[in-house]
Amino acid sequence: MNLTENLAGTKRTITRATQFVNLKGDYGTSDFVMWRGGRLSKITVAFESWGKLSSNHDNVILIFTGLSPNAHAASSELDPTPGWWDYMIGPGKSIDTNVFHVICVNSLGSCFGSTGPEAINPATGKAYRLDFPDLTIEDIAKAGHHLLVELGIDHLHTVIGPSMGGMVALAYALQYPGEVDYLVSISAATRALPFTLAMRSLQREIIRSDPAWKDGNYAEDEAPYSGMALARKLGLVSYRAAEEWHQRFDRSRVAKDRRTGAPFELEFEVESYLDYNAKKFIHNFDANSYLYLSRAMDWFDVADHGGSVNSGLTKIHVKKALIIGVTTDILFPPEQQREIVKGLEKAGSCEECVEYVEIDSINGHDAFLVDSHQFSPVMKQFLDETCQ
Amino acid sequence: MNLTENLAGTKRTITRATQFVNLKGDYGTSDFVMWRGGRLSKITVAFESWGKLSSNHDNVILIFTGLSPNAHAASSELDPTPGWWDYMIGPGKSIDTNVFHVICVNSLGSCFGSTGPEAINPATGKAYRLDFPDLTIEDIAKAGHHLLVELGIDHLHTVIGPSMGGMVALAYALQYPGEVDYLVSISAATRALPFTLAMRSLQREIIRSDPAWKDGNYAEDEAPYSGMALARKLGLVSYRAAEEWHQRFDRSRVAKDRRTGAPFELEFEVESYLDYNAKKFIHNFDANSYLYLSRAMDWFDVADHGGSVNSGLTKIHVKKALIIGVTTDILFPPEQQREIVKGLEKAGSCEECVEYVEIDSINGHDAFLVDSHQFSPVMKQFLDETCQ
Numbered sequence: 001m002n003l004t005e006n007l008a009g010t011k012r013t014i015t016r017a018t019q020f021v022n023l024k025g026d027y028g029t030s031d032f033v034m035w036r037g038g039r040l041s042k043i044t045v046a047f048e049s050w051g052k053l054s055s056n057h058d059n060v061i062l063i064f065t066g067l068s069p070n071a072h073a074a075s076s077e078l079d080p081t082p083g084w085w086d087y088m089i090g091p092g093k094s095i096d097t098n099v100f101h102v103i104c105v106n107s108l109g110s111c112f113g114s115t116g117p118e119a120i121n122p123a124t125g126k127a128y129r130l131d132f133p134d135l136t137i138e139d140i141a142k143a144g145h146h147l148l149v150e151l152g153i154d155h156l157h158t159v160i161g162p163s164m165g166g167m168v169a170l171a172y173a174l175q176y177p178g179e180v181d182y183l184v185s186i187s188a189a190t191r192a193l194p195f196t197l198a199m200r201s202l203q204r205e206i207i208r209s210d211p212a213w214k215d216g217n218y219a220e221d222e223a224p225y226s227g228m229a230l231a232r233k234l235g236l237v238s239y240r241a242a243e244e245w246h247q248r249f250d251r252s253r254v255a256k257d258r259r260t261g262a263p264f265e266l267e268f269e270v271e272s273y274l275d276y277n278a279k280k281f282i283h284n285f286d287a288n289s290y291l292y293l294s295r296a297m298d299w300f301d302v303a304d305h306g307g308s309v310n311s312g313l314t315k316i317h318v319k320k321a322l323i324i325g326v327t328t329d330i331l332f333p334p335e336q337q338r339e340i341v342k343g344l345e346k347a348g349s350c351e352e353c354v355e356y357v358e359i360d361s362i363n364g365h366d367a368f369l370v371d372s373h374q375f376s377p378v379m380k381q382f383l384d385e386t387c388q
Numbered sequence: 389m390n391l392t393e394n395l396a397g398t399k400r401t402i403t404r405a406t407q408f409v410n411l412k413g414d415y416g417t418s419d420f421v422m423w424r425g426g427r428l429s430k431i432t433v434a435f436e437s438w439g440k441l442s443s444n445h446d447n448v449i450l451i452f453t454g455l456s457p458n459a460h461a462a463s464s465e466l467d468p469t470p471g472w473w474d475y476m477i478g479p480g481k482s483i484d485t486n487v488f489h490v491i492c493v494n495s496l497g498s499c500f501g502s503t504g505p506e507a508i509n510p511a512t513g514k515a516y517r518l519d520f521p522d523l524t525i526e527d528i529a530k531a532g533h534h535l536l537v538e539l540g541i542d543h544l545h546t547v548i549g550p551s552m553g554g555m556v557a558l559a560y561a562l563q564y565p566g567e568v569d570y571l572v573s574i575s576a577a578t579r580a581l582p583f584t585l586a587m588r589s590l591q592r593e594i595i596r597s598d599p600a601w602k603d604g605n606y607a608e609d610e611a612p613y614s615g616m617a618l619a620r621k622l623g624l625v626s627y628r629a630a631e632e633w634h635q636r637f638d639r640s641r642v643a644k645d646r647r648t649g650a651p652f653e654l655e656f657e658v659e660s661y662l663d664y665n666a667k668k669f670i671h672n673f674d675a676n677s678y679l680y681l682s683r684a685m686d687w688f689d690v691a692d693h694g695g696s697v698n699s700g701l702t703k704i705h706v707k708k709a710l711i712i713g714v715t716t717d718i719l720f721p722p723e724q725q726r727e728i729v730k731g732l733e734k735a736g737s738c739e740e741c742v743e744y745v746e747i748d749s750i751n752g753h754d755a756f757l758v759d760s761h762q763f764s765p766v767m768k769q770f771l772d773e774t775c776q
Contacts, residue, residue, distance in 0.1 A: 130651050194637045194658035195630035201659045202621055204652055209614050211599060215651065226597050233590055234622070242583035242718070249582045251689065263518050263603065264592055264679055268686070270582035271589045291652055298656070301639065330630070330718075 015072050017048045017079035018106075018113050021150045023143070032146070038133020042122050045147045046106040046113025047071050048079075050089060051097035053153070061095060061158045062144055063104040064165035064172070067235075067293050068285060070112035073104040085162075087372035094380035099387065100157065107168070108143035109135040109292045117216070117288035130216040135292040137164070137300040141171040145179075155179055158383065162186035162368045163332070164293065167300050170340070173316045174305050182386050183321040184379070186368050187329050189336040190302035190309045190343065196331050199238045200294045203231035207287050216288050224287050229278040231290065236274055241328035241364030245270055302343075313343035320353040322382045324375070326367040327360050334358055355382065403460050405436045405467035406494075406501050409538045411531070420534070426521020430510050433535045434494040434501025435459050436467075438477060439485035441541070449483060449546045450532055451492040452553035452560070455623075455681050456673060458500035461492040473550075475760035482768035487775065488545065495556070496531035497523040497680045505604070505676035518604040523680045525552070525688040529559040533567075543567055546771065550574035550756045551720070552681065555688050558728070561704045562693050570774050571709040572767070574756050575717055577724040578690035578697045578731065584719050587626045588682045591619035595675050604676050612675050617666040619678065624662055629716035629752030633658055690731075701731035708741040710770045712763070714755040715748050722746055743770065 023032060023043040031039040048071045053060065063073055065084070074089035074097075075082055089095045089102055106114040109132070117132040124131075148154070159180050161169035166188020173183050192200070210227025212218055252269040259265055266272055302312035321344055325337030341356040359374045361367040368375055411420060411431040419427040436459040441448065451461055453472070462477035462485075463470055477483045477490055494502040497520070505520040512519075536542070547568050549557035554576020561571050580588070598615025600606055640657040647653055654660055690700035709732055713725030729744040747762045749755040756763055 191639060193630065193639070194633035194656070195625070197639070197656050198621075198625050198633070198658050198662060201654065201656070201662075202618065202625070205621075205654075206594065206618055208652055209598075209618060230590065230594055230597060233586075233593075237583070237586050237590065240583075242581065242721070245582035245586070251579060251581070251585070264596055264683065266589065266593075268582070268585050268589070270586050274586060274589075295652065333630070 015048075015070075015079040015081070017076050018046050018071060019048065020113060021045050021047070021147055023146045023150060032143075034133050035136040035138040035142075036134040040115060040133065043108065043115045043143060043146070044113065044119070045108065045115075045143050047147060048073065048076070048083075048104050050074055050076055050102045051100050053101040057153050057155065058157060059100050060148070060153050060156050061100045061102045061160060062148065062156050062172070063089075063095075063102065064140065064144060064159070064161035064168035065104065065107060066163035066165055067290070067297065068281070070110070071104045071106040074102075084369065087376060088379060094376045095160070095383065100383075103147075103151075105140075105144045105147060107140045107164075107293065109140065109289060109296065111286035111289040114143065116286065117292055118286045129288055132288070132292060135296045137167045137171045137296050138175060140168045140296065141175055144168070144172060145176055156181065158182040158184060158386065160184040160186075161188065163188060163365065164297050166332075167297060170302065170316070171300065173318055174302070174312065177315055177317045181319045182382075183316065183318045184324070184382065185321070185340060186324040186375075187326055187332050187337070187365055188340075189332040190313070190340055191300060192298055192332075193336070196238075197298050199234065199331070200298055203234050204291050204294050206231045206234065207291060213287060216291075218287065223282070225282045228282040228285070228287050228290065229275075232278040232281045233274040236277055238331050239364060239366040241330065241362050243328065244362040244364065247362070249273065309339065310343045310346055313340070314347040316344060316347065318353070320355070320382075320386065322355045322357070322378070324357045324359060324368070324378060326364065327358060328362055329365045329367070331365040403436075403458075403467040403469070405464050406434050406459060407436065408501060409433050409435070409535055411534045411538060420531075422521050423524040423526040423530075424522040428503065428521065431496070431503045431531060431534070432501065432507070433496065433503075433531050435535060436461065436464070436471075436492050438462055438464055438490045439488050441489040445541050445543065446545060447488050448536070448541050448544050449488045449490045449548060450536065450544050450560070451477075451483075451490065452528065452532060452547070452549035452556035453492065453495060454551035454553055455678070455685065456669070458498070459492045459494040462490075472757065475764060476767060482764045483548070483771065484768075488771075491535075491539075493532045493535060495528045495552075495681065497528065497677060497684065499674035499677040502531065504674065505680055506674045517676055520676070520680060523684045525555045525559045525684050526563060528556045528684065529563055532556070532560060533564055544569065546570035546572060546774065548572040548574075549576065551576060551753065552685050554720075555685060558690065558704070559688065561706055562690070562700065565703060565705045569707045570770075571704065571706045572712070572770065573709070573725075573728060574712045574763075575714055575720050575725070575753055576728075577720040578701070578728055579688060580686055580720075581724070584626075585686050587622065587719070588686055591622050592679050592682050594618045594622065595679060601675060604679075606675065611670070613670045616670040616673070616675050616678065617663075620666040620669045621662040624665060626719050627752060627754040629718065629750050631716065632750040632752065635750070637661065697727065698731045698734055701728070702735040704732060704735065706741070708743070708770075708774065710743045710745070710766070712745045712747060712756070712766060714752065715746060716750055717753045717755070719753040 069084040073083040073085045106112045109116045121128045166185035207227040210224035213224040249270040305312035325334040344354045457472040461471040461473045494500045497504045509516045554573035595615040598612035601612040637658040693700035713722040
């Protein structure tokens with residue numbers, strides 16, 4: 001294992017529990033060759049891990065994240081702060097770290113330690129910015145696979161991913177058939193459809209329209225914060241569902257003493273909530289990373305792996321798959337979950353081994369972060385059965 | 389009648405069929421007093437009309453528009469270009485101009501001839517811009533009422549409005565009980581809920597974040613076009629439904645020869661469609677008008693007329709009401725249509741006189757502009773019955 005302190009993006013939230021591996025090119029060649037032809041001569045992959053690796057390496061669960069989280073999915077002794085999926089991962093929890101060796105990867109192209117647009121390009125000594133090659137979901141999966149090779153792990157018990165992470169999990173199972181026993185895809189899709197493409201395209205255009213973006217060449221402390229805040233707000237609108245906001249905020253107003261009197265200032269509590277969350281986000285995520293990862297989600301299409309979505313899905317060979325959708329998800333709606341299920345079933349390689357659970361929740365695309373009481377037992381039962 | 393050539397916003401699409409009335413203050417007083425306390429000393433209201441006014445003035449239909457259209461709802465001899473509701477209004481059509489005298493009003497605060505932020509403030513000789521007083525849906529209804537007073541019409545056969553126009557129609561019926569026989573509200577609401585508030589708030593913030601906005605003081609030919617385009621795109625996303633875009637665009641790409649190669653350029657047909665429509669819009673709508681009208685929709689709440697939505701609705705006294713909703717409308721969803729229906733039914737003044745039609749369409753909030761085959765017969769039957 002080749003751990004390093006070579007942080008790609010030192011400003012970001014990278015905790016003491018984060019580990020790093022420098023990859024040595026593309027399985028022995030000098031470059032990591034990307035899905036759309038770009039090359040990276042040096043890659044660092046940041047990750048966290050929990051639980052002990054079994055002697056025969058048969059207990060590894062690999063987790064890919066959504067667009068914005070880092071690798072800190074759960075707390076640990078090294079970093080006791082709650083992770084983004086803390087209710088799910090830990091000793092005795094649904095993803096039981098007494099049983100499994102769990103690894104969560106910071107996506108290639110992100111900004112929490114893995115190589116991305118903010119990292120130094122060895123060829124120039126400067127940050128890549130828009131010289132970072134075209135990034136795809138397939139590349140993120142491949143960087144995760146490289147990491148495992150470096151760690152001496154040649155087989156996964158389970159690959160798991162929510163949202164973008166679910167796309168990466170699908171891409172992983174597609175690209176490395178026979179190397180994954182179980183697959184869990186949560187609120188993901190085989191490809192994005194126009195409403196979702198439009199929502200993400202708008203977020204990217206909002207960032208690009210911020211003069212501070214400067215074609216990606218913004219100064220470290222003069223990032224396109226205004227554009228990022230607006231993009232994040234629009235993202236949040238798409239991650240949540242109308243009914244939950246109705247129940248939480250209705251038409252409540254921000255208290256008069258919290259208003260500035262500026263023209264067209266924010267006035268409703270829902271606006272204030274978005275503003276608070278956007279401002280928390282913008283100083284801890286790189287704008288160019290956001291653009292690259294967002295576009296990677298738009299580009300992903302299982303049909304690229306076989307001419308059609310269904311023939312692509314036939315390339316996935318796992319013992320069993322768990323597909324979870326949420327009734328109120330407008331970004332990757334239940335129909336798109338059922339499409340994965342039907343495709344895997346049709347594939348035949350996986351007969352009677354696709355489990356579909358549709359969570360009835362008002363929390364939309366973000367339900368996997370919120371509805372612990374619904375997601376925990378589903379995950380626990382699935383993983384328990386794999387151990388029987 | 390006091391027609392005038394005093395165009396408030398000469399750059400805009402104001403056709404030869406547009407008529408203008410200068411209001412003489414607030415029913416005899418010197419100022420038009422607005423719902424939130426502001427005052428306008430001089431108001432022009434632009435409108436178009438079709439069909440003959442009956443001798444006893446009992447055949448008048450007043451139409452209020454959505455946020456962005458002008459008063460050109462239908463073609464006429466003076467302006468044969470199709471109006472925004474051309475399939476609905478005309479001789480022998482559902483809103484039959486052989487029977488009715490139809491008037492469509494350009495909303496107060498808009499930019500197609502009626503007084504708005506772009507109009508000249510008589511007190512300063514300069515455009516109002518952000519000195520335009522706080523605008524509400526109630527004010528838009530009142531300006532329509534003033535217009536009728538000027539035209540010598542003291543009673544409406546029917547008030548009709550889709551989208552924002554439906555809110556205005558509700559406000560009209562609320563404010564002038566006994567002066568309206570029939571009410572038609574299409575894809576409107578008694579008040580906006582948080583998802584819709586957020587979508588509109590974001591549009592306004594995107595415009596305000598464009599440096600070209602300059603706190604509303606942009607030069608005539610240097611308007612915040614970039615912000616307006618992004619806001620319009622976001623608006624369009626909320627006006628349409630995911631399934632229709634899926635059927636129309638799927639994941640089709642823009643042809644290579646239409647691409648520029650710029651980083652993160654638009655690539656999918658859905659992005660190109662939004663871009664085309666946004667660019668058509670931005671040079672024909674005033675950014676400050678957009679802000680005022682958008683906020684007016686957020687502010688509108690029937691509960692302001694009686695302490696609660698239901699007690700507000702009891703103030704509406706009409707012979708019959710037609711409420712139309714669309715299954716896939718995410719902006720003003722069917723639940724909000726049924727809320728109007730139940731409220732009017734509970735009001736008791738209107739027993740067995742509320743008709744609700746839920747249009748099963750994939751065209752979302754914009755269905756009233758598209759699904760002529762579904763909307764036409766519903767409107768025709770309703771209006772025919774009022775004449776029996």
